[in-house]
Amino acid sequence: MRMLTLTKDVKEELLDKLIKRSPNNYSEFEERVNSIINEVKERKDDALFEFTQKFDRASINKDNVLVTKEEIEEAYEQVDKKLVEVIRKAKENISIYHAKQKQNSWFTSENGKLLGQKVTPLERVGVYVPGGKAVYPSSVLMNVLPAKVAGVEEIIMCTPPMENGKAYAQTLVAANEAGVDKIYKVGGAQAIAAMAFGTESVPKVDKIVGPGNIYVALAKKAVFGYVGIDSIAGPSEILVLADETANPRYVAADLLSQAEHDELASAILVTTDAELAQKVDEEIINFTKELSRKEIIEKSLDNYGYILVAESMDEAISTCNDIASEHLEIVTKNPFEVMTKIKNAGAIFLGEYSSEPLGDYFAGPNHVLPTNGTARFFSPLGVDDFIKKSSIISYSRESLEEVYKDIVYFAESEKLTAHANSIKVRFEK
Amino acid sequence: MRMLTLTKDVKEELLDKLIKRSPNNYSEFEERVNSIINEVKERKDDALFEFTQKFDRASINKDNVLVTKEEIEEAYEQVDKKLVEVIRKAKENISIYHAKQKQNSWFTSENGKLLGQKVTPLERVGVYVPGGKAVYPSSVLMNVLPAKVAGVEEIIMCTPPMENGKAYAQTLVAANEAGVDKIYKVGGAQAIAAMAFGTESVPKVDKIVGPGNIYVALAKKAVFGYVGIDSIAGPSEILVLADETANPRYVAADLLSQAEHDELASAILVTTDAELAQKVDEEIINFTKELSRKEIIEKSLDNYGYILVAESMDEAISTCNDIASEHLEIVTKNPFEVMTKIKNAGAIFLGEYSSEPLGDYFAGPNHVLPTNGTARFFSPLGVDDFIKKSSIISYSRESLEEVYKDIVYFAESEKLTAHANSIKVRFEK
Incomplete structure (x- = not known):
């Protein structure tokens, strides 16, 4: 992996490179996305099903777009019982964590004046779940459960069908476990448009959340304002801040856990210890050989893999704040002390047993996190995303x-x- | 004013008309806005000052773009002392209310596991303040004070200069009272681009808030993702829900208070009492004659003024939820009971002495509110807009x-x- 001494120039170049991965930089797709959106807005179901035929090669119509009870039962037969069990455990942890995010309505009153803030759950939310090579039941849980905890009245889901017109079994099981009310077998920008404006089959929602490819990301941005959206998701990122106390094998394995996501993913180590830097690099080479997603890993490390050696912990911390990573692991002598100086990060993992995938699947906090430096102003997906507030004034x-x-x-x-x-x-x- | 019996068709037509006012429907300006943004992104100060010359006819350069201490002192000499006094009173109320919105970082811990959520103020925020016919010191307070309360480290402001190269005195005084750190005399889409990407003179910010014309609104939408933005502001709206206990003079005066904003503003009364409807209409005619902004009022009432007579209070409430108005006044026998059934509204004013302008200026809650039906998913501007969260995981x-x-x-x-x-x-x- 690229190993460099951390200087101002190195940092600037890295930041510039990272920001270029933003979905905002794919405006060449905007015209196509806008035309899909306009078609669905105007011709509703007709356009929606035509695009499904074209892009997903599946024959979907108003009679089979909605996933049936039988299809869900079929899905349960197809997935491992153990997966259902693990999904249920994860669901419990995620629900408990998010329940703590709930905000109450409040008011103050004195002498004829009452002021307050009323918290109301959104009425109908749409969750987008990608298909293809990225069927992640964990992602279904992370997008649906905060809405459930918030008290959203109706949660619908759109997910692209396979060519046989079925949805992915793991997605259906996770959606059912999470408590999704209705699942529609449509995907891409056309599904986003359907949820934003409504069609004969798909109801209009108040907010759309969930990951997707560049078409989905741009479609969400385009409909922002008609409906709410979650933050615009970019490629995965891991940043490890480590000193000489860190275990190089753990650090290397954690860097690789994000590098395997896709070729745009970034894996960066900032360390005060040149020896650790060296050892991590060696471990990365060893691990990569044996990993099934070797090719993706090699490309993403080649693109966005960095080992940076900093002169001091303060310099290292300041660089972490500039990068504002989706995931930040702090593997130092006093991780909590370092954490107090971190301003920008989606999720912070402290200590050598707080491996990033623990947060992806199980611990409870959301894995939908701000990417691409947006942790400077965006927060993890949470209950707040599924409520809105009204001011209350009475004199x-x-x-x-x-x-x-x-x-x-x-x-x-x-x-x-x-x-x-x-x-x-x-x-x- | 247009007086109609509330039917499904009437409601559908009204909703359709209201949503068409959204800044999202002005895509014909998008190309010009994008070209301004790209110019500023690439040529920075040079482009910024050229556009300022072109659009504001003011000669601004790197030496005079930043408002000086002397200019602020001059501004104080130009405004009424009484205004400063009233600004200070309003500031106190607004600060007290927003202080109650502050969220704490929190964690839970048991047996080796620590999970939590860290709350961090944004580092640098940019507030946009329009010039021209819309110099509103109250708007400066409402945009800046929540950021102050949140603990934002640096608050900068951009506001277009007059032809003489000066900023509006009332804006400067309000900004100074609210605690803005730096004020730059640039406006329009070019100012939004400057704050989003940074120029030699204007620093890059993490989030941009504040109202503006269609160019500003579209520019904010375009830079969303590079920086955070507040909700996309549409025209002002007031919705009054009244029964036979309401005073028609008060209702009429309140409807007019929003109608005077601009020709796209909407003023709607939904009532269960046909007699009230009639009287309100008469009072509107009487008041309008004497009001200084008569022409705007007549146009906005002609465009978006409605008096709707509903068969039942439940039907009336359901219509209010469908409209999801920026401001909702409830003037009924039991306003708090009715309020419990309201799902969608930016700010809710209860009882006949809770006139909407009380909220615009003085009571404390923010007057930057979701418009155009976005109260279904957006909240009033508040402290939450100026913080971000990081998940904390330690096992x-x-x-x-x-x-x-x-x-x-x-x-x-x-x-x-x-x-x-x-x-x-x-x-x-």
Whole structure:
């Protein structure tokens, strides 16, 4: 793997390279995506099923688009019982963690004035689940369960069918375990458009979440504003911040766990210890040989794999903040102390037994995390994504009377006389 | 004003009309906006100042783009002392309300496992403040103060200059009172691009908030993903839900308070009382004659003014939920009971003395609210918009050992063998 001394130039170049992977940089696909969206918006089901025929080579129509109870039962027969068991354990951990994120409505009151904030779950949410080479039941759980915990009334799912017109069995089982209400066998930008605007078969939702390819990502961005969307997902990232106390085998294995996702994935080690850097590099070579996704790993390490040796822990930490990685592992003497200095990271794993895949599958926190430096301003997917707030304002006559002249003055100074009038009229003689 | 019996058809037509006002429907401007953004991204300050010359007819350069202490002092001399006083009172109320929105970092721990969520303020935020006919100091407070309360390290502001190269005095005073760190005299899509990508003069920010014209709205949407943005603002809306107990003069005055904003603003009354409907209509005619923004009001009422008479309170409430208005006033016998049935609204005003402008200026809750039906999934601007979260995961060796076989199984079932390996390696003999 590329091993470099951490300098300002090296860092700038790395940051520049990482940001270029953003779905925002694929505007050449925008026109095609927009035309798919417009077709579905206008011709609804007809367009939706035509695109499904074209892109997924599956014959889907209004009579078979919705997954039936029988199809779900069939799916259970196809998957390993052990998987169902593990899904249920993971579900429990994920539900418990997310339940702690729940916010209450609140109000304050004094002397005729009541102010507050009302929390209401979204009514209908659409979860997108990709097909093809990326059938991940864990992802279904991570997208659906926070909505469930939030109290969303109806959760629908869209997932592309296989050529035989069936959905992937693992997806169906995970969706059923997570409590999805309805599953539609459509995918791609056409599915996003269907959920954003509604068709005869697919109902319009309030928010769309879930990962997908570049078409799906751009379609989500295009419909943002008509519906809510989760953050725009880029390629996976792992950043390990380690000192001389780290075990090089563990560090190497963890870097590889993200490098295997796809060729755009990034795996970066920032360390204060040149010896560790060397050993991690050796372990990576050893492990890679034996891993089934060797080819992807080699490409992604070649593209975005870095081992950076920093002069000091402060410099290393500051670089981690600049990278703002999706996953950050802190494997140092005092990981919690280091954590207090971390400003930007989707999920932070502390200590040598907190391996990143623990968070992907099992611990409870969400694995849908901000990528591509967006951890500077985006948060992990969570219950907050499935609620909205309304401000609550109630003043008595006396409370309004106390302040009405100030309001009238303020409104008039902004030349909004009808605003002023609406206050004045309540105190006219 | 248009007075109609509330039927399904009337409602559908109204909803369709309202949604057409969305900034999403102005894609004909997209190309121009994108070209401005690309110019600024590539040529930075040079492009930024050229556009400022072109669109604002002001000569701004790197030496005068930043508002000086002297300019702020000058601004204080130009505005009424009373305005400063009222701004300070409003600031206090807004700060107190938003302080209650603050979320804490939290963790849970048991037996070797620690899970949590770390809350971190954004580092640098950019607030956009329009110029021209819409200089609203109240809007400055509402955009800046939640960021202040959240603990954002640096708040910068962009606002278009007048032809003499100065910023609007009221904007400067409000910005200074709210605690803005730096103010740049640039506006439009070019200012949004400058804050999203950085130029020699204007630093790159993590998130951009604040209202603006269609160019600003589209520019914000275009840079979404590179930086965070607040919700995409559409025209103002007021919806009054009233029964026979409402005072028609108050209702009329409140409807007009939003109608005066601009020609796209909507003012809708839904009532169960036909007599009230009639009286409100008369009062609107009376008030409008005397109001200074008569022409705007007449156009917006003509476009989007509706008085709808519903058969029952349940039907009326359901229509309010479908409209999902920016502002909702509930003026009924039991407003709090009705409120429990409201799912979608930016801000809810209860009772006849809770006039909407009270919320615009003074009560404390934010006046930056979801418009255009987006209250179905967006929330009022608040402290949450200026923080981000990181998940925290820390497992001991023993805790990981308890679950490691399940994780390995799950990863292998998803064919992610490097994920499985990163767990296995920790327990290899």
